[in-house]
Amino acid sequence: MAPGTQFNLVLGGGGLKGLAHIGVLDALEERGLVPSGIVGCSMGALIAAAWATGMSLTEMEDRALAVTRKDVFRIAHLDMAMKRMLSPAIYRREPLDNLISGIVGNPIFRDLPRRLVVNTVDLNTGQQVLWGLPGLDEARVADAVFASCALPGILPPRQILGRVCVDGAVIENLPVRAALALSPAPIIAVDVGGARVERSGVERKGFVSTYSRGLEIVMQTLAGEDLRDWDGPPVILVRPRVERVSMFAFNRTPFLITEGYRALNEVLDLLPTDFAELPAGILPQREMVVRVERKRCVGCGACAARAPDIFTMGVDRIAVVRAERQWWSPMGDYLLTACPTRAITAEPYSPPR
Numbered sequence: 001m002a003p004g005t006q007f008n009l010v011l012g013g014g015g016l017k018g019l020a021h022i023g024v025l026d027a028l029e030e031r032g033l034v035p036s037g038i039v040g041c042s043m044g045a046l047i048a049a050a051w052a053t054g055m056s057l058t059e060m061e062d063r064a065l066a067v068t069r070k071d072v073f074r075i076a077h078l079d080m081a082m083k084r085m086l087s088p089a090i091y092r093r094e095p096l097d098n099l100i101s102g103i104v105g106n107p108i109f110r111d112l113p114r115r116l117v118v119n120t121v122d123l124n125t126g127q128q129v130l131w132g133l134p135g136l137d138e139a140r141v142a143d144a145v146f147a148s149c150a151l152p153g154i155l156p157p158r159q160i161l162g163r164v165c166v167d168g169a170v171i172e173n174l175p176v177r178a179a180l181a182l183s184p185a186p187i188i189a190v191d192v193g194g195a196r197v198e199r200s201g202v203e204r205k206g207f208v209s210t211y212s213r214g215l216e217i218v219m220q221t222l223a224g225e226d227l228r229d230w231d232g233p234p235v236i237l238v239r240p241r242v243e244r245v246s247m248f249a250f251n252r253t254p255f256l257i258t259e260g261y262r263a264l265n266e267v268l269d270l271l272p273t274d275f276a277e278l279p280a281g282i283l284p285q286r287e288m289v290v291r292v293e294r295k296r297c298v299g300c301g302a303c304a305a306r307a308p309d310i311f312t313m314g315v316d317r318i319a320v321v322r323a324e325r326q327w328w329s330p331m332g333d334y335l336l337t338a339c340p341t342r343a344i345t346a347e348p349y350s351p352p353r
Contacts, residue, residue: 004032005033005275006036006183006185006186006275007033007035007036007185007186007187007188007275008035008036008037008038008039008179008182008183008185008186008187008188009024009028009035009037009038009039009048009179009187009188009189009190010038010039010040010044010174010175010176010178010179010187010188010189010190011024011038011039011040011041011044011045011047011048011190012041012042012044012173012174012175012189012190012191012192012193012219013041013042013043013044013045013148013167013168013169013173013174013192013193013219014042014043014044014173014191014192014193014216014219014242014247015042015043015212015246015247015248016043016245016246016247016248016249016250016252016253016256017043017192017193017240017242017245017247017249017256018042018043018044018046018047018192019043019047019064019253019256019257019260020190020192020240020242020256020257020259020260020263021043021044021047021048021190021192021260022047022057022060022061022064022256022257022260023240023256023257023258023259023260023261023262023263023264024190024238024240024260024261024263024264025047025051025057025060026057026061026257026260026261027260027261027264027265027268028188028264029057031268035188036115036182036183036185037114037115037116037117037179037182037183038051038052038114038115038116038117039116039117039118039119039130039175039178039179039182040116040117040118040119040145040148041118041119041148041167041168041169041172041173041174041175042148042149042151042167042168042169042173043149043192044190044192045118045119045144045145045148045149045168046100046103046104046145046148046149047060048116048118049100049103049104049116049118049141049142049144049145050063050103050104051114052112052113052114052115052116052141053103053104053105053107053112053113053114053141054113054114055103061257063103064253064257065253065254067099067250067253068250069248069250070095071095071098071099072091072095072096072099073091073095073248074091074092074094074095075090075091075092076089076090076091076092088156088157089150089153089154089155089156090153090154090207091154091155093146093155093156093158096146096149096155097142097146100142100145100146100149101142104141104142104145105141105142106140106142107140107141108137108138108139108140108141109131109132109136109137109138109139109141109144110137110138112141115132115182116132116141117130117131117132117133117175117178117179117181117182118130118131118132118141118144118145118147118148118168119148119168119172119175119178120144120147120148120160120165120166120167120168121165121166121167121168121170121171122163122164122165123152123157123164123165123166124163124164126171128168128171128172128178129163129165130175130178130181131144131160132144133181138161139160139161140160143158143160144158144160144165146158147160147165147166147167148165148167148168149167150165150166150167151166151167151169151211151215152166152167152170153211154211169215169218169219169222171222172222172226173193173218173219173222174189174191174193174219174222174226174227176189176226176227176230176232176235177226177232180232180233184232184233185233186233186234186235186236186275186278187232187233187234187235187236188235188236188238188264189235189236189237189238190238190239190240190260190263190264191237191238191239192239192240192242192260193216193219193220209246212246212247212248215247216247224331224334227282227331228331228334230281230282231280233280234275234278234279234280234281234283235281235282235283236267236268236271236278236283236284237267237282237283237329237330237331238263238264238267239263239330240256240259240260240262240263241259241263242256242259267284270284271283271284281329282329282330282331283329283330284330285327285328285329286327286328286348286349287325287326287327287328287348287349288325288326288327288328288332288346288347288348288349289324289325289326289346289347289348289349290310290321290324290325290326290328290344290345290346291321291324291344291345291346292311292318292319292320292321292343292344293343293344293345294318294343296341296342296343297318297319297341297343298340298341298343299313299316299317299318299319300340301313301317301319302338302339302340303319303335303338303339303344304319306335306338307335309322310322310323310326310335319343319344325349326346328346332346333346
């Protein structure tokens with residue numbers, strides 16, 4: 001991508017894993033690439049808002065490295081003691097409120113020097129509310145960012161201009177379609193929700209761990225469903241390898257920033273520098289060799305139901321790949337984990353020498 005290229009940037013949610021977005025912005029700046037607009041959800045909204053206010057990446061990184069658990073999470077003991085099951089959330093609002101205000105200040109959206117959209121959901125109507133779009137640009141940025149970080153039950157909802165809003169991840173954790181409201185330009189979307197990865201012992205680690213794991217699975221599923229049949233402008237999907245990092249890990253910040261930087265550079269190095277040459281769909285696409293391990297296949301038919309253009313069921317009820325060599329977008333990876341016995345493999349194609 002050449003400097004001056006027009007594109008929109010989407011930063012998804014994923015708890016503290018969203019700090020990888022700082023590394024993404026650093027890599028873009030190093031290449032001289034400036035988004036036309038930026039859309040954020042949850043932690044992605046906080047990083048996006050910091051960028052939209054004009055904060056330098058050095059200051060952004062310094063602030064991220066200094067954040068501790070008590071700066072975000074303090075148990076709402078009084079609310080839970082007095083209100084019991086009517087308490088709005090487990091954690092108090094004040095720590096995160098102070099953190100956000102210290103980063104973004106007190107502007108409304110229309111006063112920002114850069115275009116910003118923050119993804120939230122109206123808790124009462126269930127509607128997605130994209131603060132920063134025309135007609136929704138008189139809200140305080142800090143309020144919208146808090147709402148976008150307010151996981152239901154974990155942090156209290158935020159009332160904004162008559163709407164009670166919570167984390168946009170409830171509907172669209174990687175709000176790629178929201179970027180279309182900015183312009184029809186190509187999109188770089190950074191997914192830190194995490195590819196599917198097995199964990200163990202989650203059920204023994206308490207409510208927050210169980211809840212966050214459930215949310216992680218929801219975010220992974222929603223991202224796949226939203227993008228599977230994408231027919232808009234090219235989407236460059238960046239997935240930092242953060243799936244094994246907890247959503248609430250405060251001790252992995254240096255790794256997260258470095259991984260975001262690495263992942264963005266790796267993906268852009270695979271693509272043409274001229275966006276006009278990009279094909280439609282989710283990018284980057286690779287030629288892969290797809291196989292089904294017969295001994296592991298139990299014949300459930302899930303792969304053929306999900307991707308009938310790639311798989312079919314043989315006469316013996318064992319899955320068969322229609323053609324081993326397939327053009328594989330990043331969204332194809334969901335097929336590997338959709339198989340309950342992990343009988344499907346996909347490896348990059350290497351032409352014979």
